[in-house]
Amino acid sequence: MMTKLERIAYESRLKQEQAEKDKEEARIKAKKEADERVPITINQNYEKALLEMKKLRPFLKSLRKLPTWDELQKEEGNNPA
Structure with a gap:
């Protein structure tokens, strides 16, 4: 059984711990x-x-292996330039 003074001290300590927790x-x-x-x-x-x-x-490595648009046009013989 807690005395009234112990209870007040306990509640005070709980409030202080809660305040520290809230501050953190x-x-x-x-x-x-x-x-x-x-x-x-x-x-x-x-x-x-x-x-x-x-x-x-x-993906970039696979792009290097593909021919460019200009190379494709040269292969088809449709060189516009």
């Missing part, structure tokens, strides 16, 4: 929002472009 959550949320508002830097754009190039690399 607010700090994390504010930091996340600040990170989202930061403009994208050139380095981030470069990294995104590198990832996209890695995804497209097999």
Whole structure:
């Protein structure tokens, strides 16, 4: 059985812990929002472009093997130039 004084101390401690927890959550949320508002830097754009190039690399290699439009026209004998 808790005395009235112990109960008040316990509730006070719970309120303090909850306040600290809320403050920490607010700090994390504010930091996340600040990170989202930061403009994208050139380095981030470069990294995104590198990832996209890695995804497209097999397709780009297959394009190199295909003849160009000019080569196709020369093969058919319809050279407009």
